[in-house]
Amino acid sequence: MARYIGKRLLQMIPILIVVAILIFSLMSFVPGDPVQIMLGDNATPEQIMETRASLGLDKPFISRLGSYLADLARLDFGKSYTQGTAVGAELMARFPKTLTLAFFSIIFTIVIGIPIGIQCAINANKLSDKVWMFLTMLGNSMPGFWLALLLVILFSVKLGWLPSSGDSGLNYFILPVIANSIGSLADIARQTRSSMLEVIRSDYVVTARSKGLSERDVIWKHALPNALIPIITVCGSRFGFMLGGTVIIESVFSIAGIGTYMVNGINSRDYPIVQGSIIYIAFIFAFIMLLTDLIYAYVDPRIKAQYISAGSKSKKRERGGIRKSYGKE
Amino acid sequence: MSNAEKNLISVEDLVVEYHSGGETIHAVNGVSFSLEKGKTIGLVGETGAGKTSIAKAILRILPDHATQAVRGKINFKGQELLSIPEKEMCALRGKSISMIFQDPMTALNPVKPVVEQIAEGLRRHQNMSKAQSIQGAIKMLETVGISEDRAYEYPHQFSGGMKQRVVIAIALACNPELLIADEPTTALDVTIQAQVMDLMKNLQKELGTALILITHDLGVVAEVCDYVAVVYAGQVVEYGSREEVFDHPSHPYTVGLFGALPDLSKNVHRLSPVEGLPPDPSNLPEGCSFAPRCPRALEGCRKAPVGMSKIGDTHIVRCLLDGKEDSHGTVRD
Numbered sequence: 174m175a176r177y178i179g180k181r182l183l184q185m186i187p188i189l190i191v192v193a194i195l196i197f198s199l200m201s202f203v204p205g206d207p208v209q210i211m212l213g214d215n216a217t218p219e220q221i222m223e224t225r226a227s228l229g230l231d232k233p234f235i236s237r238l239g240s241y242l243a244d245l246a247r248l249d250f251g252k253s254y255t256q257g258t259a260v261g262a263e264l265m266a267r268f269p270k271t272l273t274l275a276f277f278s279i280i281f282t283i284v285i286g287i288p289i290g291i292q293c294a295i296n297a298n299k300l301s302d303k304v305w306m307f308l309t310m311l312g313n314s315m316p317g318f319w320l321a322l323l324l325v326i327l328f329s330v331k332l333g334w335l336p337s338s339g340d341s342g343l344n345y346f347i348l349p350v351i352a353n354s355i356g357s358l359a360d361i362a363r364q365t366r367s368s369m370l371e372v373i374r375s376d377y378v379v380t381a382r383s384k385g386l387s388e389r390d391v392i393w394k395h396a397l398p399n400a401l402i403p404i405i406t407v408c409g410s411r412f413g414f415m416l417g418g419t420v421i422i423e424s425v426f427s428i429a430g431i432g433t434y435m436v437n438g439i440n441s442r443d444y445p446i447v448q449g450s451i452i453y454i455a456f457i458f459a460f461i462m463l464l465t466d467l468i469y470a471y472v473d474p475r476i477k478a479q480y481i482s483a484g485s486k487s488k489k490r491e492r493g494g495i496r497k498s499y500g501k502e
Numbered sequence: 503m504s505n506a507e508k509n510l511i512s513v514e515d516l517v518v519e520y521h522s523g524g525e526t527i528h529a530v531n532g533v534s535f536s537l538e539k540g541k542t543i544g545l546v547g548e549t550g551a552g553k554t555s556i557a558k559a560i561l562r563i564l565p566d567h568a569t570q571a572v573r574g575k576i577n578f579k580g581q582e583l584l585s586i587p588e589k590e591m592c593a594l595r596g597k598s599i600s601m602i603f604q605d606p607m608t609a610l611n612p613v614k615p616v617v618e619q620i621a622e623g624l625r626r627h628q629n630m631s632k633a634q635s636i637q638g639a640i641k642m643l644e645t646v647g648i649s650e651d652r653a654y655e656y657p658h659q660f661s662g663g664m665k666q667r668v669v670i671a672i673a674l675a676c677n678p679e680l681l682i683a684d685e686p687t688t689a690l691d692v693t694i695q696a697q698v699m700d701l702m703k704n705l706q707k708e709l710g711t712a713l714i715l716i717t718h719d720l721g722v723v724a725e726v727c728d729y730v731a732v733v734y735a736g737q738v739v740e741y742g743s744r745e746e747v748f749d750h751p752s753h754p755y756t757v758g759l760f761g762a763l764p765d766l767s768k769n770v771h772r773l774s775p776v777e778g779l780p781p782d783p784s785n786l787p788e789g790c791s792f793a794p795r796c797p798r799a800l801e802g803c804r805k806a807p808v809g810m811s812k813i814g815d816t817h818i819v820r821c822l823l824d825g826k827e828d829s830h831g832t833v834r835d
Contacts, residue, residue, distance in 0.1 A: 297567065374565060376608035382563050383603075384623040384672065385596035388588075394622075398613045473613050474656040 177480045178467070185459045192455040193245055193448070197238050200444045207254050207442035228254055245452070251445035253438075260449035264431065270340050271430035274422070275415035277346060278353040283408060286358040290365020290404075291392060297370055305362065312359030321352035321425040338427040349426045353419055357411040364407045368400040375399070401472050409465030416461065417454040509577070510712045511560070511680055512536035516574035518555045518564065518736075525784040526570060529555040531736040531791075533574075537729070539679070542706070542713040544723035544744075546759070547733035548780055553716040554604065556733070557682045559584075560714075561601055562591050578680070597627040600673040602683040602702075606665035606690075610657040616668045617643065617653035620675050627676045642671045646701060663694035670698070674705055681706070682714045687722065699726065720763060724748060729816070732756045735781050735791035738810075742817035752819045754796045790820070798823065 250260035293302045329337035381395040418432025438446030470477035518530035530552040545553045558564045576583040603609040620639035646667040687695040730747040732740040740753040758776035778795035793803040810818045
């Protein structure tokens with residue numbers, strides 16, 4: 174298993190290099206001049222030339238790309254044109270806020286969404302199922318920012334229970350987390366429902382029932398673990414998106430996260446910020462995908478067997494490993 | 503059959519209906535039979551005759567979403583299975599009554615080690631601790647011929663025959679009084695079939711379990727069963743002891759089933775299959791459901807349902823001919 178993880182981590186390097194080259198080229202050829210935007214309309218050609226030279230923008234594309242990649246290799250993301258601060262440091266400073274928002278959002282999504290989906294599957298086509306499916310459709314189609322504004326009006330303005338903006342404490346995150354989760358929550362509930370419906374009718378669930386297990390055990394111990402794979406897939410990609418920064422939620426609630434940082438960078442053609450953010454997002458996605466693949470293996474021994482047989486032939490050792498961990502439970 | 507005390511289980515007028523696309527599927531239409539402790543009954547019939555529905559109705563594990571109605575009486579040791587609360591039924595399932603499923607490839611949970619799939623039944627019914635139940639499950643696996651070092655493996659690491667052994671081990675874990683085996687050998691190689699049947703017979707002898715064996719393999723029936731019920735279109739068309747049914751098959755369908763078996767002692771070029779197809783269970787014929795395929799159907803067969811008539815000690819048949827003529831068209835004494 175360690176071999177598999179190592180291989181996957183190494184595979185991330187070429188992916189990140191390709192992403193870096195792509196985004197660097199794209200930014201260079203996109204219309205709009207960062208220097209022009211920085212200095213405004215009244216700048217003299219001399220000023221423009223000077224700034225251009227100081228930012229290194231006067232050099233040819235290939236040499237700029239080369240030095241950018243060389244810097245990246247030393248984990249140096251460059252300095253922001255407009256703010257003069259190091260992009261890497263800024264990303265690190267903003268990451269905890271985005272992580273807090275994403276982490277609680279995905280937890281909220283899972284803890285609420287999966288049980289709703291299970292209940293719907295158990296009561297498929299009954300009234301409660303239909304009501305929940307209607308609500309999740311609503312949740313899925315409702316724009317996050319609109320829900321965010323409604324929440325602010327109710328809980329901050331009318332009731333005064335929760336702060337409407339800022340990020341200086343955990344209670345500041347309650348409304349953003351709810352607004353951020355509703356869409357994914359609805360998505361997960363629907364995914365859980367359909368995947369559970371398929372599993373609930375399978376033979377091994379009938380076998381479980383025929384052993385005299387309670388309905389709760391049948392659902393939670395036999396059906397759910399088999400229904401998890403597609404649910405994990407959706408959770409993984411949702412979590413990836415959330416970690417990439419949720420621009421709208423961050424803007425509505427004035428959270429200094431990565432999403433707003435990137436959008437500001439795009440608006441001011443601040444190349445290093447945009448490139449740095451994109452590489453960060455690519456890394457996060459690759460990492461989350463690896464994580465989901467590892468969770469697959471944990472959930473389904475057949476997938477684990479595939480990883481191992483693709484990686485090495487130490488099947489015997491792995492067998493012992495399963496047994497040992499099993500004994501501990 | 504009338505002695506209710508002696509019977510471990512008696513099924514009376516069992517009806518199972520499914521719904522599918524707005525139509526009612528009449529899967530089981532008034533099946534009755536009973537079984538004493540330690541005995542074996544074979545339910546024989548074609549695919550789709552309703553055998554599995556009978557079994558699942560006894561255990562009350564018919565699929566909720568498709569089942570429209572279950573009527574009749576199923577008496578198990580004085581308890582009325584169709585009307586007791588779900589909780590009491592749960593206490594019986596896997597403990598007093600258990601079932602071996604038809605397809606071992608799909609009957610096991612793919613993400614649980616096999617030992618755990620056996621152990622959880624033990625924990626549920628025998629009040630065992632985790633460690634005890636694992637020990638018990640390993641013992642059970644050894645009984646069916648799977649060694650301890652494979653106990654912690656997952657179903658995908660097992661062959662079909664071994665999976666079927668695990669399914670049998672699950673069913674037998676709590677020493678049930680009644681075992682329902684739904685085509686336990688159909689999915690297996692011929693070489694393994696005999697092994698599995700032997701295994702079940704031995705365990706039955708040891709534990710004194712009554713067995714309802716669902717099969718379409720008359721060879722297996724001849725080997726294992728004390729009684730035979732031939733099921734056609736959700737009805738028992740012939741019932742009797744093994745000798746009665748095998749020596750004097752009396753319903754034209756039973757006769758047809760025997761005719762479709764290869765007989766090595768005779769030099770026959772072609773087997774004689776039962777012509778035609780079973781009736782559409784959503785649209786059963788008015789009279790005898792076998793009449794459309796019956797080579798000897800009378801005018802009366804098509805008009806009204808045919809009742810059971812007694813023609814031997816325990817031998818009953820659902821046919822207007824009352825088995826008066828055997829397969830060769832000659833009159834029986």
